[in-house]
Amino acid sequence: DGGITQSPKYLFRKEGQNVTLSCEQNLNHDAMYWYRQDPGQGLRLIYYSQIVNDFQKGDIAEGYSVSREKKESFPLTVTSAQKNPTAFYLCASSNRGGGNIQYFGAGTRLSVL
Amino acid sequence: GQQVMQIPQYQHVQEGEDFTTYCNSSTTLSNIQWYKQRPGGHPVFLIQLVKSGEVKKQKRLTFQFGEAKKNSSLHITATQTTDVGTYFCAGTVTGGGNKLTFGTGTQLKVEL
Numbered sequence: 001d002g003g004i005t006q007s008p009k010y011l012f013r014k015e016g017q018n019v020t021l022s023c024e025q026n027l028n029h030d031a032m033y034w035y036r037q038d039p040g041q042g043l044r045l046i047y048y049s050q051i052v053n054d055f056q057k058g059d060i061a062e063g064y065s066v067s068r069e070k071k072e073s074f075p076l077t078v079t080s081a082q083k084n085p086t087a088f089y090l091c092a093s094s095n096r097g098g099g100n101i102q103y104f105g106a107g108t109r110l111s112v113l
Numbered sequence: 114g115q116q117v118m119q120i121p122q123y124q125h126v127q128e129g130e131d132f133t134t135y136c137n138s139s140t141t142l143s144n145i146q147w148y149k150q151r152p153g154g155h156p157v158f159l160i161q162l163v164k165s166g167e168v169k170k171q172k173r174l175t176f177q178f179g180e181a182k183k184n185s186s187l188h189i190t191a192t193q194t195t196d197v198g199t200y201f202c203a204g205t206v207t208g209g210g211n212k213l214t215f216g217t218g219t220q221l222k223v224e225l
Contacts, residue, residue: 035215041217042218
């Protein structure tokens with residue numbers, strides 16, 4: 001079954017803690033993205049990667065870090081520097097030749113304890 | 114930076130009424146996409162428009178791309194309860210690579 005898998009579905013972070021959100025895709029897509037969605041709001045781009053071992057900051061990268069060591073995987077770390085991490089995090093992927101149509105995972109809801 | 118605004122932010126309609134959401138970009142777009150996010154779900158791709166003035170239909174949904182490629186609209190005829198959700202437009206700036214800028218979204222509620 002092809003698609004994008006995000007885990008965990010729910011995550012709780014303590015003060016001063018770094019947490020990592022997983023995103024795996026088996027669509028053989030080159031590009032992957034991380035978005036943040038706050039209640040009743042749109043999607044804001046955190047980081048994106050168009051190729052393995054390369055990634056670029058999006059509009060709200062501060063307090064976040066990523067890696068792209070494998071084509072299939074694009075984990076997002078929410079660091080302690082992110083003071084307001086409570087949000088819905090969405091991972092997406094797209095194919096270069098596919099008109100940049102983005103396919104989304106089911107998301108991870110992060111809350112602060 | 115580039116901004117994509119949508120209006121209205123919220124819309125409540127009675128089932129059977131029509132619905133329209135408008136999307137406006139501060140910069141010219143190479144293409145525009147529309148996504149639907151059901152409550153508690155994730156965005157799902159609906160359609161992509163590429164040409165200036167392009168109009169596409171999907172059953173009761175009609176999508177338009179403006180002549181200047183800076184605005185777009187989604188019109189739903191005779192809404193149904195299954196249309197409930199948030200509709201987002203998303204644009205790619207010419208020369209902007211694969212980066213999409215999402216609009217602020219319009220949340221549609223349909224009442225019986």
